[in-house]
Amino acid sequence: MSQWQEQRPSEEFYRVLDPDGNVVGEVPDVDEETLTRLYRTMVTSREFDEKTLRMQRRGEVSIVARATGEEAVSCGSAAALSEGDWCFPSYRQTPAAFYWGADMARAVAGLMGAEPETIDEHLPAEEEPPVSFTPVYVPLAVNVTNAVGSAMVDGFRGNDTVTMSYIGDGSTSQGDFHEALNFAGVFDAPAVTVCQNNQWAISVPAHRQTAAETFAQKAVAHGVPHDRVDGNDVLAVYAKSREHCERARNGEGAGFIEAVTYRMVEHNTADEESVYRDADEREYWEDRDPIDRFETFLLREGVLEEGDPERVREEVRDEIQAAVNEAREVPVSDPETMFEHHLHGESWARDHQRQELRAERNGENPFTDFTGEGLE
Numbered sequence: 001m002s003q004w005q006e007q008r009p010s011e012e013f014y015r016v017l018d019p020d021g022n023v024v025g026e027v028p029d030v031d032e033e034t035l036t037r038l039y040r041t042m043v044t045s046r047e048f049d050e051k052t053l054r055m056q057r058r059g060e061v062s063i064v065a066r067a068t069g070e071e072a073v074s075c076g077s078a079a080a081l082s083e084g085d086w087c088f089p090s091y092r093q094t095p096a097a098f099y100w101g102a103d104m105a106r107a108v109a110g111l112m113g114a115e116p117e118t119i120d121e122h123l124p125a126e127e128e129p130p131v132s133f134t135p136v137y138v139p140l141a142v143n144v145t146n147a148v149g150s151a152m153v154d155g156f157r158g159n160d161t162v163t164m165s166y167i168g169d170g171s172t173s174q175g176d177f178h179e180a181l182n183f184a185g186v187f188d189a190p191a192v193t194v195c196q197n198n199q200w201a202i203s204v205p206a207h208r209q210t211a212a213e214t215f216a217q218k219a220v221a222h223g224v225p226h227d228r229v230d231g232n233d234v235l236a237v238y239a240k241s242r243e244h245c246e247r248a249r250n251g252e253g254a255g256f257i258e259a260v261t262y263r264m265v266e267h268n269t270a271d272e273e274s275v276y277r278d279a280d281e282r283e284y285w286e287d288r289d290p291i292d293r294f295e296t297f298l299l300r301e302g303v304l305e306e307g308d309p310e311r312v313r314e315e316v317r318d319e320i321q322a323a324v325n326e327a328r329e330v331p332v333s334d335p336e337t338m339f340e341h342h343l344h345g346e347s348w349a350r351d352h353q354r355q356e357l358r359a360e361r362n363g364e365n366p367f368t369d370f371t372g373e374g375l376e
């Protein structure tokens with residue numbers, strides 16, 4: 001038995017569909033339109049991941065962090081939001097943004113290296129999405145502190161707005177996460193935090209991340225009501241997210257959900273997962289693919305008919321290709337713009353890095369030809 005088999009996450013969680021798509025819990029009250037929208041969004045995200053990976057391999061995109069295998073978490077939770085709500089994502093919640101109509105061409109242009117002002121100029125946003133999304137946060141856990149702060153303001157003003165944010169298993173070790181949850185608990189902030197426990201923080205497995213039995217129980221210390229759900233079961237994620245959103249909207253305070261899922265691919269395209277993971281681990285999770293499970297359920301219920309899954313895949317592939325074609329028309333920005341808007345004032349380190357980049361772009365070897373001479 002590999003080390004992995006001894007460390008599988010416990011299946012003591014809320015579940016509506018078992019891995020074969022059989023109903024084993026209470027199906028939430030959700031109309032057919034929402035069910036098909038959830039399904040289509042999950043498929044779109046999976047196909048988007050495939051496409052952007054190929055673009056990365058060709059050098060059109062520098063880095064991609066895929067949501068493959070984790071689609072049910074952010075799609076099912078974001079679907080529980082309503083018009084006027086807020087979402088503070090990190091880098092693995094593409095499905096949430098797509099669920100609420102994020103413009104795909106604008107997203108691809110960003111991945112290809114166009115700065116926001118250039119994207120606005122060439123691909124102006126057509127309409128505001130019903131749920132407001134902040135830009136993607138890469139500094140871990142900061143999105144949760146910002147989300148809770150924003151939710152507190154809504155609470156003080158008496159708005160019936162809910163703010164949702166996402167945190168990875170690894171990121172729950174950050175101080176910011178606990179500060180955020182503490183404030184959320186004390187001030188009854190209308191903030192729902194979803195922990196996307198995909199078992200890994202790059203190469204660190206969840207059982208080396210925390211000695212706590214579950215990530216859900218981290219909310220206990222902060223007095224925040226919590227649930228643990230099967231994160232590969234979109235109906236379970238949706239059902240519990242709805243409950244927490246309704247509580248928050250009714251002035252009953254914050255909520256926390258641990259969604260147990262699995263990162264079926266590399267951390268991002270700068271990573272090589274086979275160095276630190278066993279193949280049998282992946283096989284275990286392939287049987288629990290969230291899209292297959294939901295698809296089986298929808299076919300059995302008659303929401304999807306034979307041939308629909310193939311048709312939906314074809315349609316979203318065409319949509320993605322059209323978005324990529326549009327994005328390719330947007331000029332990429334000067335790489336030096338990445339040094340702007342970070343700091344108030346000057347920094348030796350930033351100027352050094354900027355000059356190093358300039359040296360490299362001039363065909364010099366930045367390690368041997370650039371000495372940093374002349375920098376103040």
Ligand SMILES: Cc1ncc(C[n+]2csc(CCOP(=O)(O)OP(=O)(O)O)c2C)c(N)n1
Nearest residue numbers: 092138139140168169170171198200201202
């Ligand atoms: C504050 C901060 N520290 C370190 C990093 C570098 N980093 C990027 S992703 C990552 C792992 C995050 O793991 P997890 O929270 O489980 O999220 P996942 O990538 O698995 O979705 C680390 C350490 C960062 N982006 N921000």
Ligand SMILES: [Mg+2]
Nearest residue numbers: 168169200201
């Ligand atoms: Mg993780």
